[in-house]
Amino acid sequence: MIVACLDLEGVLIPEVWVALAKRSGIAELRRTTRDEPDYDRLMRGRLEILQKHGLGIGDIERSIEEMAPLDGARAFLDELRQRFQVILLSDTFYPFARSFMAQLGWPTLFCHDLELESDGRIVGYRLRQPDPKRKAVQALRALNFRTIASGDSYNDMSMIAEADAGILFRPPQKVRDEFPSYPVAQTFAELRAAFEHAAEKIESAGSGA
Amino acid sequence: MIVACLDLEGVLIPEVWVALAKRSGIAELRRTTRDEPDYDRLMRGRLEILQKHGLGIGDIERSIEEMAPLDGARAFLDELRQRFQVILLSDTFYPFARSFMAQLGWPTLFCHDLELESDGRIVGYRLRQPDPKRKAVQALRALNFRTIASGDSYNDMSMIAEADAGILFRPPQKVRDEFPSYPVAQTFAELRAAFEHAAEKIESAGSGA
Numbered sequence: 211m212i213v214a215c216l217d218l219e220g221v222l223i224p225e226v227w228v229a230l231a232k233r234s235g236i237a238e239l240r241r242t243t244r245d246e247p248d249y250d251r252l253m254r255g256r257l258e259i260l261q262k263h264g265l266g267i268g269d270i271e272r273s274i275e276e277m278a279p280l281d282g283a284r285a286f287l288d289e290l291r292q293r294f295q296v297i298l299l300s301d302t303f304y305p306f307a308r309s310f311m312a313q314l315g316w317p318t319l320f321c322h323d324l325e326l327e328s329d330g331r332i333v334g335y336r337l338r339q340p341d342p343k344r345k346a347v348q349a350l351r352a353l354n355f356r357t358i359a360s361g362d363s364y365n366d367m368s369m370i371a372e373a374d375a376g377i378l379f380r381p382p383q384k385v386r387d388e389f390p391s392y393p394v395a396q397t398f399a400e401l402r403a404a405f406e407h408a409a410e411k412i413e414s415a416g417s418g419a
Numbered sequence: 420m421i422v423a424c425l426d427l428e429g430v431l432i433p434e435v436w437v438a439l440a441k442r443s444g445i446a447e448l449r450r451t452t453r454d455e456p457d458y459d460r461l462m463r464g465r466l467e468i469l470q471k472h473g474l475g476i477g478d479i480e481r482s483i484e485e486m487a488p489l490d491g492a493r494a495f496l497d498e499l500r501q502r503f504q505v506i507l508l509s510d511t512f513y514p515f516a517r518s519f520m521a522q523l524g525w526p527t528l529f530c531h532d533l534e535l536e537s538d539g540r541i542v543g544y545r546l547r548q549p550d551p552k553r554k555a556v557q558a559l560r561a562l563n564f565r566t567i568a569s570g571d572s573y574n575d576m577s578m579i580a581e582a583d584a585g586i587l588f589r590p591p592q593k594v595r596d597e598f599p600s601y602p603v604a605q606t607f608a609e610l611r612a613a614f615e616h617a618a619e620k621i622e623s624a625g626s627g628a
Contacts (some may be wrong), residue, residue: 211515291525316500318527338563349558354547
């Protein structure tokens, strides 16, 4: 059996911080891992901005509940789950993902926790571990699963490198240029086909389907 | 975040081999891990019986497609998935589980592969690894998840021992007697409550929710 490891933001749902920046009118929230590969630096900045503007978890959850997964994401994921075991590997936080997970049929998600005060202030965050996407793929391989990973951004590259096969989905040009060896999919139909192509290669190589 | 590790047969779906024994009238297929803790010995015997009676994967899949999850299993699982990340850990085989997974909303399942000939004969099976349920819990812990495990049988005890908390669900009396330290749930309402109780203990101990 193959486990499909899928990035979340930019693949199945919009970039949450970008969407929050739009809704809140706070332009500084627009930066993502596409702009700042150091995730910790990025996050500390974001939390400072929220605090400065007096935004707590309740405000953010209310904004997120009005958002929807990307067009076609649910159908793509439903089909993928019939062919593979699917685990979403994301650098988002569980409270931010919750309403999207409900809309996507509660797929398994590995991401991070937020530290909240009882009044709803976000006082910190707890990354589950360093390089979590790569570690998840390593763990799955140690369980003798084969793996196919797909994502769009810098923070996906170590999981893609670690997997039996990797696919870039709608990558920005600079990611595409830096990692030219991976196939690129621009639509869900192309991504589904790329997963199938990778799976057939893995299965015909024979060491476990 | 806590990952709920849940056994499949006897918890969410019927014991597939017992159900197959009933439908086929082949009484020898009735033995389960409750009777024979050595899973490899059990499986080799089962495959011999199938071969003797000329039953291939198609016959078995047709039987299984007429089966349903246990009463209340889907509702229980849906609720559990809203509270925890859920991974089903089973010693069944993917082709046997498929129709149940469709009925349960495609939860993530870690189990084993069958070796099939093109004519549908089941010529062997491939256990993913020895002691797979324990190894899965270990892998999740290495990813810094907390874990709560529940199952009904001998092959669940190593995962239950490895997890942060364990719950027996409808165990046979001899399992209950051998492992008296674990809480026992007899209904899905009790199981849901036992998960919540265990989660609150883990979360109040503080090292990660």
